[in-house]
Amino acid sequence: MDAVDAETARHWDELYQRRERIWSGRANPHLVDVVDPLPAGTALDLGCGEGADAIWLAGRGWRVTAVDVSTTALDRAAAEAAAAGVAARIDFQRHDLTRTFPEGVFDLVSAQFLQSPLEFPRAEVLQAAARAVAPGGRLLIVEHGEVPPWSRLAHPDVRFPTPEETLAELDLDPDGWRTERLDAPRRAVTDPDGQPATLVDHLVLVRRR
Numbered sequence: 001m002d003a004v005d006a007e008t009a010r011h012w013d014e015l016y017q018r019r020e021r022i023w024s025g026r027a028n029p030h031l032v033d034v035v036d037p038l039p040a041g042t043a044l045d046l047g048c049g050e051g052a053d054a055i056w057l058a059g060r061g062w063r064v065t066a067v068d069v070s071t072t073a074l075d076r077a078a079a080e081a082a083a084a085g086v087a088a089r090i091d092f093q094r095h096d097l098t099r100t101f102p103e104g105v106f107d108l109v110s111a112q113f114l115q116s117p118l119e120f121p122r123a124e125v126l127q128a129a130a131r132a133v134a135p136g137g138r139l140l141i142v143e144h145g146e147v148p149p150w151s152r153l154a155h156p157d158v159r160f161p162t163p164e165e166t167l168a169e170l171d172l173d174p175d176g177w178r179t180e181r182l183d184a185p186r187r188a189v190t191d192p193d194g195q196p197a198t199l200v201d202h203l204v205l206v207r208r209r
């Protein structure tokens with residue numbers, strides 16, 4: 001079996017090649033909230049995309065391993081990291097997380113919107129993410145809670161796993177982990193027409209004892 005599924009790589013590379021920049025370039029706000037009070041350590045950013053979270057973490061002194069399946073995204077992220085002067089603190093690695101996973105354990109493992117319209121063994125990947133958390137470290141999962149109201153995919157029948165369902169999928173030993181957050185925070189954003197809008201995210205933060 002190849003280390004990378006060709007269809008997965010093509011899908012995400014095509015998305016990134018549509019424009020010079022796909023995401024905002026700013027670190028995800030829930031990551032910033034959670035990490036702000038923590039001392040710097042080692043972090044693993046799963047599905048790092050254009051690298052904004054990894055670059056923000058590295059700027060705060062973290063040593064980051066940042067992973068994505070898209071070479072277009074990784075090249076872009078590496079160029080941004082160099083421009084920000086933090087390239088030495090980020091190890092960009094290409095993985096199809098459904099097939100290979102970075103080695104090591106980390107003080108923070110972050111999966112921000114690691115969601116895919118393709119077949120994606122979500123529970124297995126998130127369980128591997130939990131196994132990569134060092135003793136005393138944290139796993140932060142942030143996902144869409146609702147489809148953005150302006151999206152062509154918005155439909156009342158479309159639903160995402162609740163934070164409780166995601167926690168259950170992780171199948172963690174309750175004696176080995178403490179749940180620090182399990183909620184659905186709202187976020188004020190500006191929609192593509194420049195109008196104010198609200199997004200709902202689903203957030204799971206667990207800490208290994």
Ligand SMILES: C[S@@+](CC[C@H](N)C(=O)[O-])C[C@H]1O[C@@H](n2cnc3c(N)ncnc32)[C@H](O)[C@@H]1O
Pocket residue numbers: 008012023028046047048049050067068069070073095096097098111112113114115116
């Ligand atoms: C919705 S984007 C989120 C990007 C970034 N975390 C952010 O919040 O801006 C999902 C990312 O996961 C990556 N991805 C999707 N499937 C993957 C897989 N099987 N292995 C590794 N990365 C994957 C995509 O290339 C994409 O960059």
